[in-house]
Amino acid sequence: MRIFLFFSLIILSLAASAIVVRHDVDDKKYLADTTDFAPLATLYVDGAHGTLIKPDWIVTAAHATFCINSGSYIGLNNGYHKVESVFVHKDYQPGKSHDIALIKLVNPIKDVEPASLYEKTDEVGKIIWFIGVGGTGNGLTGQTVDNYENGGVLRKAENRIEQAEGPLLKFKFDRDDAALPHEGVSGGGDSGGPAYLTIDGTSHLLGISSRVEGGDIGKYGVVEVYSRVSFFKPWIEKITTGEETLQRQLAFPKLERLPAGLTEQILPEVCSDIGLKPNVI
Template sequence: MHSASRSMRCGLAVVGLWLFLLPDATGIIIRDDRPDSDYVVADSDYPALVDLIERGDCIATLVHESYLLTVAHCAAEVNVGKMLQVNGVAYTVAEVILHPRWNRRRDDYDIALVRLAEPVKGVTPLPIYRGPEETGSLITLVGRGDSGTGVRGERGASNDGKLRKCTNVVSQVNDHFIEIFFERPGEEGITALEGVGAAGDSGCPAFIEVDGVAHIAGLNSWGDGPRGVRVGQYGAYDYQTRVTHYLEWLDSVVDFPDPPAVRTALSIMDLSPVFPALGSLEGISLTFTTAIGKSYTVEQSPGLVSWRVRQSGIQGTGSPVRIILPAEPESWRARFWRVREE
């Protein structure tokens, strides 16, 4: 495990000068006002995820029939000849490929590939993200590390071997990392399944959905917090290796498969402006169908490429839901909207 680097802390202004070094954040820590069962997912939902060191200690993701993607500080502990289970089938590690500029004393370039001796059959590789800047995007982390709540964070966490997923919104990025922030229940911007990393699952994928398909945008790497906030507590920061920064290197090693077919997002039944009795545009009204037990995110885009979260954590009722979002400059003109399930 490693701690935050000076270069990262200076590069992200929100983190500022008040941070102190903490262990890396690499599992799933959840809200204290939601049941743990809301976060637990079946292994069969993510057959491309592979326990790299042992169950609950480092994860890699199948991105090509013969390659796994993970963080370098995990891959460095894997030896050629090791047997890995991919969806219950054993495969032999043929080669470990660390980024050539990674070293153990720094967090930068924390990315690696693991080549398998035989191609994986029966499991679809997951695509990597190649879109525009990730700031404002909703991400989903999936991991098997220590789990607890934001009250005590990593210090109060334990590992039961279960796979969990959580969501968050990208607060900012730099060349090497994607940053997310752990909001407290009731704070503006919190998602329905808000969470961050903790010990045990370095390398777990952070997904951004593109046209209904989950793409790997980040790899959980490390965590930090302002003075008095420990890893995994409310108010902590979590950092994912930013995959788009390493596309040139990745493409030089792997001949990635074509991206998956586009899947249509949820349809919006009604989209209309809201005007007061007299005056300018006040808001945008959206109505869309929902299912009981599901939660939804509304996103906005200037050109169908980069999407920004306008509201998340909208609870489904089994009936159409109408929300009104405050108007922003150019909210009505030259904008696109979509609703998707979290």
């Protein structure tokens, strides 16, 4: 099993959404639980996330869907929910742009309030939170604990959006006086996770974890890149209408290009190892 989890660590560390924390703030202050962001979905035993945006729809990163297809399960609200179909944006360019996909569930989730899609274009300067169970460490050392070793411990952190252009949001891991009280960035292992804020008790989804650039994972100065929800809101709404002709025009039913480290030959064994199954978490 460990060898196949190793492959998933490579794949999921290429992007991120786990939490690396400030070196001068106690890690315990970053610990979270599922009530902090109830719409949070988990795709695999060792990480990768999505967000419930309608009772039967999850939005995530395109590259995180490599093992998700009809008949797969995702975890949400301590339960397992069967996947009906997957829709990957046709303009997805690995490591560049349009890293977004939608997952349709067989049955709607009735006991969780979906997140609201943020539609304004005023994201710059907004302080957002993000949450995940992947790798951790601190800004001085970078990530030192990978998503497998983290063992499902959930953390959340905050950051300030510095750039919102076209399909991308970006923010940087600052330190000392320039940092927010719970400043952090992604580690490896939870691609597809949310960047969100809460307004009047409602969770608003602003971004979807895609990748990092400009430095080593988790070290001060590294830049986080998220897919920008306000840009993709029209695409999301068109796909979730359920009109099949439109869905075929705008999305692929699966990931066309596998992430680095994966091949078609090993994919079935990897997916068997990391896939969520009823009675197994």
